[in-house]
Amino acid sequence: EAGVVQSPRYKIIEKKQPVAFWCNPISGHNTLYWYRQNLGQGPELLIRYENEEAVDDSQLPKDRFSAERLKGVDSTLKIQPAELGDSAVYLCASSLEDRREKLFFGSGTQLSVL
Amino acid sequence: AQKVTQAQTEISVVEKEDVTLDCVYETRDTTYYLFWYKQPPSGELVFLIRRNSFDEQNEISGRYSWNFQKSTSSFNFTITASQVVDSAVYFCALRGFQKLVFGTGTRLLVSP
Numbered sequence: 001e002a003g004v005v006q007s008p009r010y011k012i013i014e015k016k017q018p019v020a021f022w023c024n025p026i027s028g029h030n031t032l033y034w035y036r037q038n039l040g041q042g043p044e045l046l047i048r049y050e051n052e053e054a055v056d057d058s059q060l061p062k063d064r065f066s067a068e069r070l071k072g073v074d075s076t077l078k079i080q081p082a083e084l085g086d087s088a089v090y091l092c093a094s095s096l097e098d099r100r101e102k103l104f105f106g107s108g109t110q111l112s113v114l
Numbered sequence: 115a116q117k118v119t120q121a122q123t124e125i126s127v128v129e130k131e132d133v134t135l136d137c138v139y140e141t142r143d144t145t146y147y148l149f150w151y152k153q154p155p156s157g158e159l160v161f162l163i164r165r166n167s168f169d170e171q172n173e174i175s176g177r178y179s180w181n182f183q184k185s186t187s188s189f190n191f192t193i194t195a196s197q198v199v200d201s202a203v204y205f206c207a208l209r210g211f212q213k214l215v216f217g218t219g220t221r222l223l224v225s226p
Contacts (some may be wrong), residue, residue: 003158033214042118042205042216043159056213089157102149103214105159 002026006092006106014114018080025073025094032069033103034077034090043091049075050097053078082113116141118208118217126223127196134151135191135204135220143167143210148182148189152205153219162204196224 002066005024025032030051035043046065048056051072060067064083069075079086089110093103116198117140127133137150165172165182173180177194193200203219 040218042207042218044216045213048213091159093159102161102164103151103159104161105151107156107158110157 004056004092004094004104004106006090006109009107010110010112012114013082013114015084016081019082019111020077020079021073021090021092021111023075023077023092025075025092026104028096029094029104030072030097031095031101032075033093033095034067034075035093037089037091037108039088046077046090080113082111084113087111087113097103116143116146116208116210116212116215118215120205120206120217120220122140122220123218124221126225129224129226130195131199131225132192132194133196133222135193135206135222137191137206137217139187139189139208141205141208141210146189146208146210149207149209149214150180150189150191151205151207151216155202161207162191168208190220193222198224198226201222 007022034046034051037043040095045059045061047060047067049069052069065075093105093106095101095103121137146167148165151159153159171183171215181190201224205219205220206217208215
């Protein structure tokens with residue numbers, strides 16, 4: 001069975017440019033998460049979806065970040081415009097719909113903003 | 115508020131040594147879940163174990179063992195007879211009624 005798939009693996013952009021990350025969760029997983037991991041830190045939640053609904057986006061900087069999960073499957077995270085401080089690894093994860101459930105993570109997208 | 119503290123930033127051991135990674139948590143929730151994840155150089159976090167707050171029984175899985183002590187709010191992870199392949203960053207995480215919160219991780223370096 002395929003795991004969580006993310007693309008691209010790496011992205012280098014100049015500040016003020018837009019960027020988008022894509023995630024395909026494990027089939028059957030209703031819950032999808034986007035995390036940001038800064039160098040030397042643990043992942044921090046940006047947004048959590050239950051099916052198509054964003055149930056926790058309190059940590060998402062809404063002035064420049066947006067996310068969508070059309071049809072409750074794939075998801076896209078966008079930054080526009082990117083800032084130098086956005087350089088980080090963006091991780092997507094999915095799980096069954098229950099807080100007991102373990103998360104399955106993708107390999108992440110490493111973003112460098114120059 | 116929920117918080118996970120992993121005070122050890124980096125640990126270096128020689129192969130075959132035993133090593134313990136510490137995790138201390140804070141939560142006001144009466145029901146919660148604790149996790150350990152491994153992040154190898156490839157970047158993908160891999161689930162290792164889950165423990166709920168009502169189950170303080172320690173667990174052993176091969177060379178891995180976990181010691182959950184509610185009295186001290188700790189959930190420590192021990193690797194016995196470490197191997198080079200154990201080199202990674204290990205994260206402890208906590209989930210109560212809100213979001214899953216990760217610690218800052220402990221980087222384990224196992225040298226031959």
